[in-house]
Amino acid sequence: MTKTNKGFPKDFFWGASTSAYQVEGAYDEDGKGLSVQDIPKPYHDKICDFKVTSDHYHHYKEDIALMAEMGFNEYRFSISWPRIFPDGNGPINKKGIEFYNNLIDELIKYNIEPVLTIYHFDLPLELEKQGGWSNRELIIDAYVQYAKTLFEYFGDRVKFWQTINEQNMLVLYGSLLGTGATQKELYQQNHHMMLAQSLVMKLCHEMLPEAKIGPAPNIACAYPATSKPEDIVAAQNFSAIRNWLYLDVPIRGHYNKIAWSYLEEFDLVPTFEPGDEEILRGANPDFIAFNYYNSATIEHAPYDAPVGDKGDQQMAFTIPGWFKSFDNPYLTKTEFGWEMDPVGLRTTIREMYDRYELPMIITENGLGAYDTLEEGDIVNDPYRIDYLREHIEQCRLAIEDGCELFGFSPWSAIDLVSTHQGCSKRYGFIYVNRDEKDDKDLRRVRKASFYWYKKVIASNGSDL
Numbered sequence: 001m002t003k004t005n006k007g008f009p010k011d012f013f014w015g016a017s018t019s020a021y022q023v024e025g026a027y028d029e030d031g032k033g034l035s036v037q038d039i040p041k042p043y044h045d046k047i048c049d050f051k052v053t054s055d056h057y058h059h060y061k062e063d064i065a066l067m068a069e070m071g072f073n074e075y076r077f078s079i080s081w082p083r084i085f086p087d088g089n090g091p092i093n094k095k096g097i098e099f100y101n102n103l104i105d106e107l108i109k110y111n112i113e114p115v116l117t118i119y120h121f122d123l124p125l126e127l128e129k130q131g132g133w134s135n136r137e138l139i140i141d142a143y144v145q146y147a148k149t150l151f152e153y154f155g156d157r158v159k160f161w162q163t164i165n166e167q168n169m170l171v172l173y174g175s176l177l178g179t180g181a182t183q184k185e186l187y188q189q190n191h192h193m194m195l196a197q198s199l200v201m202k203l204c205h206e207m208l209p210e211a212k213i214g215p216a217p218n219i220a221c222a223y224p225a226t227s228k229p230e231d232i233v234a235a236q237n238f239s240a241i242r243n244w245l246y247l248d249v250p251i252r253g254h255y256n257k258i259a260w261s262y263l264e265e266f267d268l269v270p271t272f273e274p275g276d277e278e279i280l281r282g283a284n285p286d287f288i289a290f291n292y293y294n295s296a297t298i299e300h301a302p303y304d305a306p307v308g309d310k311g312d313q314q315m316a317f318t319i320p321g322w323f324k325s326f327d328n329p330y331l332t333k334t335e336f337g338w339e340m341d342p343v344g345l346r347t348t349i350r351e352m353y354d355r356y357e358l359p360m361i362i363t364e365n366g367l368g369a370y371d372t373l374e375e376g377d378i379v380n381d382p383y384r385i386d387y388l389r390e391h392i393e394q395c396r397l398a399i400e401d402g403c404e405l406f407g408f409s410p411w412s413a414i415d416l417v418s419t420h421q422g423c424s425k426r427y428g429f430i431y432v433n434r435d436e437k438d439d440k441d442l443r444r445v446r447k448a449s450f451y452w453y454k455k456v457i458a459s460n461g462s463d464l
């Protein structure tokens with residue numbers, strides 16, 4: 001294909017991402033309530049929990065100064081719901097508002113655009129105790145009130161909003177990410193999230209006409225394992241259930257037919273109340289934020305296929321009669337077993353643009369690896385540079401294909417604590433000196449990828 005070599009648009013967002021519970025620490029300070037993530041899990045015997053993490057709560061000025069030094073013009077972060085509403089609803093914690101006001105002001109001081117995630121896996125524990133996302137009466141209203149509060153306090157400075165981080169992973173890997181429930185319940189929770197997100201998008205448009213809001217699922221293109229026709233159907237099934245369901249509802253205003261027939265077949269259809277269809281039609285997102293770590297390769301699964309272990313949130317899985325994951329022989333894996341597929345990122349962007357024609361921003365992409373702090377505060381991470389270089393290159397090609405991509409915000413700006421694999425699985429451009437069971441001095445150290453990304457940003461993506 002002949003390329004026009006247009007490169008990245010001049011106002012392209014270059015930055016990186018984090019989430020509150022994985023980076024902030026200060027889990028019970030200044031009036032913050034607990035979230036579902038603050039409850040110790042069995043694996044926290046061996047690896048760190050979310051109490052201190054990178055202590056960004058106390059280091060945010062230093063961290064943002066480092067982001068500015070790299071040249072960020074964007075930073076994607078999430079608000080901790082229980083830092084604003086310790087009980088999930090009820091009284092506002094003014095100290096929480098103050099913290100995010102300061103953080104946003106600090107970003108603006110450096111001309112870094114805040115891209116704010118309303119909810120990233122850290123449901124307030126008090127809400128969970130009352131049924132969490134299963135309790136329709138409680139949760140939809142609580143989420144809408146929470147978002148409304150954020151719009152009121154931060155809407156004068158925040159122009160880009162995302163509703164729910166990786167709703168698809170919350171539903172498909174509920175037990176791993178803190179929403180443990182039966183399959184049936186998970187799809188009912190999913191329906192409540194869809195309604196809540198729709199109401200919040202509508203509210204955002206009413207309260208902040210200048211702002212833009214979108215969903216933030218994890219999207220992975222699906223390859224059929226072979227050209228066997230049944231494998232093609234299986235790959236389509238996978239995409240419909242794992243990807244499109246989470247974009248079709250907010251963007252097209254309804255569930256897609258393939259996902260719906262899956263829900264029917266397995267008796268997972270959620271209960272709709274009168275008016276739900278209309279609420280779902282009212283979302284009208286302005287853009288798609290999406291996370292991409294890898295593609296999926298899929299083969300046909302007979303009805304008697306063993307289900308097996310689901311692995312973690314980036315591993316494809318099996319639904320008998322519908323699809324089965326397949327190890328792609330053309331791809332290599334990270335130290336943590338995740339396939340790496342930069343070309344798959346271009347394919348994913350193209351497929352999404354073809355289907356929805358909405359502007360897109362990549363809100364996560366990155367390599368989790370064991371980094372080593374060498375003498376003299378040196379961290380050499382050429383593997384991360386290679387990974388990101390190859391993915392950025394594919395973003396450029398997707399833009400030249402005609403897709404509207406307006407930002408690249410990889411995971412993560414700074415080392416933080418992984419969802420379930422501790423702090424030794426590092427993703428950041430900035431090293432945080434701590435290990436699993438010792439918080440050490442939490443010193444910040446610029447990795448080799450820090451200097452490389454700075455150069456990439458300065459050249460608007462042309463010097464990779």
Ligand code: BG6
Nearest residue numbers: 019165166313368417418419420
């Ligand atoms: C995404 C999440 O699933 O992947 C992040 O949005 C997460 O919260 C990231 O940290 C990487 O996953 P992990 O399990 O390596 O932390």
